[in-house]
Amino acid sequence: MDALGGKDQVVFTVGGGATETPAMARPDPVAQLVQTLGLKAEDAAEPTALVTAGDLEAVAGKLKTAGFMLMDVVGVDYGAYVQPRPQRFSVLYNVYHPYDHRRLFLRVWLRDGESLPSLFPVWKSANYLEREVYDLMGVVFDNHPDLRKILTPDDLEGHPLRKDFPIEETPTLFRDGRFIDPPTFRAGMTGQSAGLTGWRGSLRKGGTREMEPPVMPEGGPK
């Protein structure tokens, strides 16, 4: 067993046998950490502490000074959850100490339309992670240097991971100006009906007759 760095640094065994980390030697160091930060621990399977949006930057600054890194930012919409929750949205910050292997989740509750301070000044890794939460969950992070959509297309409206985002098929606008709805398209592909695609799978087998070009129905797309 060799310690790399100071006394609070990694204890890293190479070879067989159980790895002894300080996390196993001390009785629940994460609970101590939560107490030191003056936070309220949540009764959960993973060590979770509740933070208010106002305290978030200060708490994150302390954790950064203690050597923690920001692993992930999780946005959750509890709008359809079975149990009542304090607010509709929750943002979880997954922080981890790369040397003594403590993990802590910071939870912030917020209403729809509320914003959070960006943690980009504290951890550079918050850049993409907050952009992802903004894109998919619609939580706005104040003072983020570059808060743009990151995963979804620019023309998609709404935030797909919200529980009220509809899951449905949408008619597709083709380049020649036709709107084709997915059921019609599928029907055309399987040869049941030419539909608006103008292409019949059954006619492809040896059929020589040219299909009529599709036309827009009266009154626009259905």
Added chain:
Amino acid sequence: MSLKDRPPVDKQSGTLPRSQMQPDHQESTRPERVGSLTAQQGSLMHTEVMSLNVGPQHPSTHGVLRLVVDMDGEYVIKVTPHMGYLHTGFEKTFEHRTYQQGVTYAPRTDYLHSFGHELAYVLGVEKLMQAEVPERATTVRVILHELGRIHSHLVFLGTALMDLGAITLFFYCFREKEAVQDLFEEVCGYRMNQGYFRVGGLSRDIPDGWADNVQKFVDSFDKHVDEYASMFATNPIFLDRAVGVGVIPADVAIDLGLTGPNLRASGVPLDHRKANPYCGYDSYDFDVPVSQAGDSQARFVLRLDELRESAKIVRQALKRLKPGPVKDPNRKISLPPRHELETSMEAVIHHFKLVTEGFHPPLGEVYVPVETARGEVGYYIISDGGSMPYRVKIRAPSFVNLQALEYACVGGQFADLITVLATIDPVLGDVDR
């Protein structure tokens, strides 16, 4: 020319200091006439920042990644990645599939180390369900997890060196990669996107003779790794292009949230197989290669060493492979064996309930970190008591690692950007999910 020798980029204006431009830009060396231009016209020539578009369909982006690179001459001053071309909404899809069906989607995120994502998802649901995984299933999982790492690193070595112009190694790496994929195909029928693990064990037992085939593969594998090393590790052209290129110091790597080989190449020995052992990794004897250099060459060589360690783990796991069950005997989690359906009404009921509805984990939120070829993968799974997850958040290492690109490329030449992007080794399916 190492990164240290290069002129520093002015972060404010984003340009190189004029006084430190290359000699051929200086007035004294400029000829009186440039082609048909007079000296006066020639002095009107100026340099300006150019934006260069790379991708989305470009072989060196290893997928569908678009980079907009602002360049001052040959030097990169800003990189802006645009991703999302492979975004298929896996996290939303998870919310509308049962827990067991989710195994199908997990491996499709990181298609090069699919077993890593599969394992992270399955371990998370097992923690939620408190399922007991039989020892044989755990051992097979370790074998496949490490073979997946070998598969991923082989693809990395071959394609990354091809980006640097070394084409030969690609064929050698892909020879072994094909052998690994044959092993995958034997055990679960698919060469990629396997979906072989189940909550509570494996979908079925390994076929007869498969362990012998794996043994044959890993016995000859160390020889092949030496072969790869001899082909590039001391090549002066490779060293010129990789040593000192894209240096990421340890504190910056932690700040950027890097994990996996990229973090260990910067000198931080974080490996979840040692730090938070899962699947009994604490009982295996293996080393975690760590390098202090933090440059592209360190990231290359570190992955080469990891290949040897993975083969070592597979050899140990094969010795432990004992006959036994591969599924949790709990009928509320695993499907009953086929022969029971003909004699037991309860088995039929369990089968029907599991197939049509799935199991119901208790309320809770879990996260299990797993060390894949790219870094920490974890599935934050929220259960509301139903048979489908309420919310699944994938901690995708490639997505976070990609942020290092903007740091490591600035100040370097354009050709170094290709090196850095290759050695960061993102999988775009993992980035976009």
